[in-house]
Amino acid sequence: MSASWSQVLLLAMSVASWVVILWKAWLLHRALGDVARSTAVFWQSVSIEEASQKVAAFDREALVLPLIDATKLRAIGTLGAAGDRAQQLTRVLRDALHAILHKLQFGQVLLATVGSTAPFVGLLGTVWGIYHALIGIASAGQITIDKVSGPVGEALIMTAAGLAVAIPAVLAYNIFGRHIGRIEADLEGFARDLRGVAGGPSGLSPQTRNACTMGFGRLERIQGPQPMSDINVTPLVDVMLVLVVIFIITAPLLASTIRLDLPKAEGAQSSDVPRFVTLVVDKSGQVFLNDKPVKLDELARNLAQTAGRNPDTEVQLRADEAVPYGRVVEVMGVAQKAGLSRIGFVAEPKPAGAPVKLRPGHHF
Numbered sequence: 001m002s003a004s005w006s007q008v009l010l011l012a013m014s015v016a017s018w019v020v021i022l023w024k025a026w027l028l029h030r031a032l033g034d035v036a037r038s039t040a041v042f043w044q045s046v047s048i049e050e051a052s053q054k055v056a057a058f059d060r061e062a063l064v065l066p067l068i069d070a071t072k073l074r075a076i077g078t079l080g081a082a083g084d085r086a087q088q089l090t091r092v093l094r095d096a097l098h099a100i101l102h103k104l105q106f107g108q109v110l111l112a113t114v115g116s117t118a119p120f121v122g123l124l125g126t127v128w129g130i131y132h133a134l135i136g137i138a139s140a141g142q143i144t145i146d147k148v149s150g151p152v153g154e155a156l157i158m159t160a161a162g163l164a165v166a167i168p169a170v171l172a173y174n175i176f177g178r179h180i181g182r183i184e185a186d187l188e189g190f191a192r193d194l195r196g197v198a199g200g201p202s203g204l205s206p207q208t209r210n211a212c213t214m215g216f217g218r219l220e221r222i223q224g225p226q227p228m229s230d231i232n233v234t235p236l237v238d239v240m241l242v243l244v245v246i247f248i249i250t251a252p253l254l255a256s257t258i259r260l261d262l263p264k265a266e267g268a269q270s271s272d273v274p275r276f277v278t279l280v281v282d283k284s285g286q287v288f289l290n291d292k293p294v295k296l297d298e299l300a301r302n303l304a305q306t307a308g309r310n311p312d313t314e315v316q317l318r319a320d321e322a323v324p325y326g327r328v329v330e331v332m333g334v335a336q337k338a339g340l341s342r343i344g345f346v347a348e349p350k351p352a353g354a355p356v357k358l359r360p361g362h363h364f
Contacts, residue, residue, distance in 0.1 A: 006125030006158055010118060010165050017114045017169040020107035024172070028179045031061050031104065035183055038064040039190050048072075048198065063100050063183070067191050070096040071198035089195045097191055104180045108173060115170035122162020129155025263321040263347050276314040277306055279335065283320045285327050300334050307339030314342040 037058040045051035052068050059065045070092040133151030279299075280288040289299055306313050315335045319328045335343055 006121055006128065007161070009121055010125070010158075010161050013114045013118055013121070014165045017111055017165065017172070020110055021168065021172045024107050024176050027061065028104070028176060028183070031063055031183055032179065034059050034061055035063055035186050035190075039186065042068070042190075061103075063104075063187065064190065066096040066100060067093060067187065067194055071194060086195070089198055093191045093195055097187060100187060101180075101184055104183060108176065108180075111169045111173040111176070115166045115173055118166035118169070119159070119162040122159045122165075125158030125162070126155045129158060275310055275312070276316050277303070277340075279315055279317045279331060281317075281319040281323050281327060281331060283322050285323060287331055296330070296334055299331075300338055303335055303338035303340055311339055312342065313340055314344055315340050316344050316346050318346045 038055045041054045041058055042051040042064070045054055048068065048071060052065065055064055055068060071089060130152055133155055136151060278288075278290050280291070282288070286293055287296065287299055288294070289302055294302065303315075317328070317331065317335075319331075332343055
């Protein structure tokens, strides 16, 4: 298939997104339970040191322990020790929480990227496949419904493949985002309470405690731009427009499935017989029975069967003007021998005033 590059890209995007989906589903399932159990164990402990030992048995993903360890300030004699203890705790807890949330958010950008770009990749594959399909149809010289529907339908599979890759990624992104938000709220609340326990607020003035509490908020984190994960409907609209263009191009051509340069005749009229078969002889001398290529022996058998069902069946003979006369007579003889004597020639009407062309050796 000409759009193999888009297939490979979609396959890589699908594999990557499903690896992230399975891993994050396992991680968040464990994290939801670990955070709840670890915080419960912490508040049931007597001291921070005891709580740290107990929490280690429940915090399998290391989501709560980094916050507890951050309260053990060790940066003595450095700028990190500047300010009062409450400000130091706010800084180290914020940094620890950022590291935890970075671990939880890992893979979300990939899911958002796959969900928003996979339909476009599928659309590019569709357009590329349709382009090559139309090139192949044009080079074939004959347009039939099977030659149009086959390549175009194969190209449209890429659009469906793009949606199949994007939909699971978008669903997973939204579901995981909700779970991460829940875990984030629990960890922020725990970090705020932990700062109050480790900071010793009794030694601070009411004004200092109030300022630290108000400044803590959501640990003063700045929310950056969120990745776009919505499925864009633009590729779907483009696919519809492409199909409309294909229909406009091929619909008139399907009316005559075999390209012929019919000779001009003044008295040529289209026949309107209810029961007939169509015989076509193209430039190369190939015979078509009802638009299907046949050999003379096969043609004789099919016409004999037709004559057996209805001897009055008319044969409409279309022959390219470049076909030798002997070939036309040979085809007529096969039809007459099969029992079909009603044979009509089909020609295009001659424009008014056009001169009559005579072949050498032909006289009226």
